[in-house]
Amino acid sequence: MASVNTCLKLIFTIFNIFFAIVGGVIIGVALLFQVVTSINGGENLEGRPTILIILYTLGAITMVIAILGAYGAHREKQACLIVFLVCMVIGSLMMLRAGVTAIYGHPQEERRLEERFRELLPLDKAPENIQYIADRLQTQLHCCGLFSYSDWEDNVPDSCLCDPQTEECLSLTYSDMLLHRKSVYAKTCFPTIAHFFRLILNIFMGVDFTLAALALLGMVLSSTIIHQMRYPGRSTLLMTVPAIFTLPPPKYQELHNPPGY
16 A cells, blocks of 8 residues: 555545535535425426536535545545546536636626516516516515516506505506505515625635635645655655755754864
8 A cells, every 4th residue: 555644645534524515515505495496486497407407416426526535545546536636627627617607797697687587577477487486576575576566567466565654665546446556665676686696696606716726626635645656755745845944954063072172
């Protein structure tokens, strides 16, 4: 068995434990998203199955790679560590590409989101599941319509109604059989939705670049261990201290024969 620095193996094992925890968190987020969307009636939400598949797959792959790296370091299996290193290289490139794309595509994605929501208008003629989601959003966010209360045309739902004593409201007048008034929320829903969209995108970019940095760290650690396994008698550059930081050897001649004696 090759000789690998014990401290390096410990650091690499801790790194992989943290990496496995990240994979478990991703799977937990996928489960939470699935439960929340099911409770809120979003089973038919567009793109939901794709998001769940991506999250579950990413979490599972992250955990498998972490276990592979920890096993390779503990047992000093060079093949496992090479596979781990290749996965780290591919993963870091993919995450850096996704992060850079998200940064430059941020304004375009927000415009696309607005266009997609405008395609749903008028809301009173939208599919029932869309009306149900909009109704729940209006109740929870205290807003009315995506861009205006007129998104509902003349069929403003009860979830838009507000109390003028406690909320900022608009007073609407309807005339059918009798003349009556309604007070609806002055705030619209899309600005709040766009705010959460930007927040989620910023969180995604933060997580993405953090994972990319972890992948780069994993590349350095795994390549160092592979180097020590291949060349057990050769010192690793990362594990040596530069000569400028070392003290000069003692002058034994002067120690044994101090000046003046």
